[in-house]
Amino acid sequence: MRKIIKSLQVSFWFMFLTFPIMVIRVDTIEKTVQWRWLNLLYVGLASFFLSFIWRFLIKKKEEGSKKEESGEQTITIVQKIISTPKYNRPIYSFIFLFMLAFPWIVSTYQTNIMISALIYVMLGLGLNIVVGIAGLLDLGYVAFYAVGAYAYALLNYHYHLGFWTVLPIGGLLAAIFGILLGIPVLRLRGDYLAIVTLGFGEIIRLILENWNEFSFGPSGIANIPRPGFFGMKLGVEEATIYIYYLMILMTIITIFVVNRLQNSRLGRAWLALREDEVACEAMGIDRMKTKLAAFALGATWAGFAGVIFAAKTTFINPASFTFLESAIILSIVVLGGMGSIVGVILAAFLMILLPEYLRAFSEYRMLLFGAAMVLVMVFRPQGLIPSVRRKYVYELKER
Amino acid sequence: MDYFLELFFGGLTRGSIYALIALGYTMVYGIIELINFAHGEIYMIGAFTALIVAGVCSLLGLNLISILILAIIISMFYSAAYGYTVEKIAYKPLRNAPRLSPLISAIGMSIFLQNYVLLAQTSDFVPFPSLIPEFEFMEPVAHIMGSSELVIIVVTAIAMVILSLFIKFTKIGKAMRATAQDRKMALLCGVNVDRVISVTFIIGSALAALGGVLIASHIGQINFYIGFIAGIKAFTAAVLGGIGSIPGAVLGGLVLGWTESFATGYVSSDYEDVFAFCLLVIILIFRPAGILGRTNTQKV
Structure with missing residues (x-):
């Protein structure tokens, strides 16, 4: 319930904020004013729903940064595929062949x-x-x-x-x-x-x-x-x-x-x-x-x-x-x-x-x-596919 | 001599507007060390809001002075609201990110706002009604300085005085200075840093809108792209005077205004924008800290 009220507030704020520019259009030469009330509705609805997504993503990001602080480094599947030759060679050669054939198709x-x-x-x-x-x-x-x-x-x-x-x-x-x-x-x-x-x-x-x-x-x-x-x-x-x-x-x-x-x-x-x-x-x-x-x-x-x-x-x-x-x-x-x-x-x-x-x-x-x-x-400050840093990993041998 | 004076006052007018916009850059930079690329767009939005207000009011049949005052107040208010929202969306989540991140986010915001106005309003140049009345007592000197130029210079001067009094004597002004000196220490002393940053954005945006309304009514036309060039030039002014320093921004704005005015008047008007950039590059090479700025060495 609190979330809905918060989203409503956000939605009202954006409706108010975008009111002059989205709704009114002035023609200074012919001295006419055009009112586009429908736009206001769109802005209100869009910001209402987007604010939920925004809060969800912020929360997720905070959880992610907590994980990072504890020292875990997550490597996604895509990154893994790119960095291991066993998987990436067939994919790359397929893309290459496709690109070669492209202008003929x-x-x-x-x-x-x-x-x-x-x-x-x-x-x-x-x-x-x-x-x-x-x-x-x-x-x-x-x-x-x-x-x-x-x-x-x-x-x-x-x-x-x-x-x-x-x-x-x-x-x-x-x-x-x-x-x-x-x-x-x-x-x-x-x-x-x-x-x-x-x-x-x-x-x-x-x-x-x-x-x-x-x-x-x-x-x-x-x-x-x-x-x-x-x-x-x-x-x-x-x-x-x-x-x-x-x-x-x-x-x-x-x-x-x-x-x-x-x-x-x-x-x-x-x-x-x-x-x-x-x-x-x-x-x-x-x-x-x-x-x-x-x-x-x-x-x-x-x-x-x-x-x-x-x-x-x-x-x-x-x-x-x-x-x-x-x-x-x-x-x-x-x-x-x-x-x-x-x-x-x-x-x-x-x-x-x-x-x-x-x-x-x-x-x-x-x-x-x-x-x-x-x-x-x-x-996602690291981008769609973040680059993987090369690093040395020390493994202490047990005595 | 008349030509010289005309260029002098033309430069002073331009310079005051640059100074008004540059204040927003310099204050934000002083506090969170970020070049707020979207600041030029806030200025543009201010001008557009004023255009809309003026259009609606003139249909209602108000007289010129009240339209001018209403347009200035409403556009300052709206620009401040935009500045506040932009900070909350694009910069606040990045407070502790690497320095490049908020800068890129700011560029994104600037592109976004430009295209928002482009799509919601128009891509063409729109004629802006001249809201500033012609004074009778200015007639004898009209070939040197128009009434709108006089109004711009006087209003800018008043705004500067109010701003410096605000920063010097109010509580939040003191908090702003403290935050600019050392954010962490200010936080430890009980300054609400988030609020200080919001207030900085609000003041900077309102000043930019003031500049936007005045210059749009002086030049007589606007479009969605005016914020970009004005933003770069105002930033140049801020750097020229020493970024982070408020008197520096004013001085830098005036120097830039005069440089442009004299260079276009005596050399060539085709390269108007090139002079500003060349001045920026020269200043950065010989005096990276600006005219009034202090050089601070990097410590480990």
């Missing part, structure tokens, strides 16, 4: 969607290095993506450089930008870093929008050639399939590299830095160099992804590189589980494919992204 349109999902997988894994492993909150990641895309578009426009020449150049340029940005700002603490990277992302976008002689302004650059296949001209359909396989290859390389990095000396330094900077420096790790490496390596993947993006869409303009894009990539990393490769890949597919196939909800997409970010942080 479905239409070009579907393949195109899959390519963009794979681009986001790459971006997510790149940002995962910076945010997930090294713990540096980068809110302007899309700037490096833009650097890659514009590198290809402009180098091709002015010097007719091909896709394969620009791919490494794009990655390199993005890395250089990462280092240039990193040198002044990496001394700062986490929150300042977030805001400066956010500002940097906006600066890059504003420059691309306003410097017409350099970037052709808001109208963007069109007619960017698709990648060539040993000098052969490909039609749209074949080119799509070709880019698809290229993307699969790139994704596999990314996964491989990120995985190796994570378990390398550098990767462990990142993890240590994320946990405790002072202790890390005391252990002889150069803080600046390690952070710069994370920034540069993360940016490189965004640069590659940008080049491929430009080649795939054949048209780019600054509108593709807004803060929203950074936020989507960040939520991929957060939802998937920071530092967890499988989690990030899964989250990227969920975030890109779900809105594509649930067109009815597409206007609510960003609303749900935002809500999901808050809810994941509150109830």
Whole structure:
């Protein structure tokens, strides 16, 4: 009974809170006011029921944290499957075969969607290095993506450089930008870093929008050639399939590299830095160099992804590189589980494919992204599939 | 000279608004060390509430002054309620989480609120009625400074004075200062820290709404996205002055306002937002603690 009263209070509070914005809509030009009372009812009902779920989850979370304090570490079934080769090999090979066969089963349109999902997988894994492993909150990641895309578009426009020449150049340029940005700002603490990277992302976008002689302004650059296949001209359909396989290859390389990095000396330094900077420096790790490496390596993947993006869409303009894009990539990393490769890949597919196939909800997409970010942080800060920490276990032998 | 003065007062007006929003950032940061990304959205919601109130009131046939006062009071109240609720939902459960968690939760909240207003209201720019009346005595200097600019500067100054008196002399103001210095110690001395945090969010949000109503009526149009840029700039102002310091936020806001005003007036108006960010980066490189901030060393 007390619970119902509490939920009623919550429901009334939200009805009151959302009253002006949800119910009244003013047209200042025609001087009319539209009243939408039905919305109030929806808000009331939704908050009434959601408050029950909210309290239940909070309670469950508290119980969970108590368990954790007593030293038990729970490893879920999914984590177990991922980490044991006996189970994961058949699953991975099945997924791999499915991905190989994918463009032959479905239409070009579907393949195109899959390519963009794979681009986001790459971006997510790149940002995962910076945010997930090294713990540096980068809110302007899309700037490096833009650097890659514009590198290809402009180098091709002015010097007719091909896709394969620009791919490494794009990655390199993005890395250089990462280092240039990193040198002044990496001394700062986490929150300042977030805001400066956010500002940097906006600066890059504003420059691309306003410097017409350099970037052709808001109208963007069109007619960017698709990648060539040993000098052969490909039609749209074949080119799509070709880019698809290229993307699969790139994704596999990314996964491989990120995985190796994570378990390398550098990767462990990142993890240590994320946990405790002072202790890390005391252990002889150069803080600046390690952070710069994370920034540069993360940016490189965004640069590659940008080049491929430009080649795939054949048209780019600054509108593709807004803060929203950074936020989507960040939520991929957060939802998937920071530092967890499988989690990030899964989250990227969920975030890109779900809105594509649930067109009815597409206007609510960003609303749900935002809500999901808050809810994941509150109830499951470790993400969908948390990364499993490597650790040594000492077993004392009985005498 | 006239052009210079026009830019000067234009910058002062902008700066006062930045200062009003920056106060919310700086107070929240001072107490729980969190960049409240959703603060810009609270400001935007304040402006939208004022628009709705003004629309309804003008249909009822009230006169301009009473509409202005009603719009300011109601939007401040609603924004405060939003600020309070946002804190309860998105930040309070994360009080003891790692520092990155509430920050990400704040970004999520900001995206959520933007899209909430986008879906519930409109995605277009909405014309905002100019609620501030034209004064007759301002006519001789109208080419330098409009009446709405005068009102903004005066109202901001009054709000600042009231806020500093509040923080200096009331009991809850003292508790706020104590919590900002050392949260654990304040808790031990019997300060209700949860309530202090709630009050901080309420005051910060109300001030942001005040800024939102004034500037929206000065500029004449709003949309759901205004909170994002205004939020970043106000944060820049807070960092500029030294985050956590209340006079610092005001000073930072004014410096930022003047920089933007003079840079757009004398250099180029295309890069208006770039100047703010460049200033932020430069300040952070040379003086990370801000103009009035203290550098504190990290201890183990």
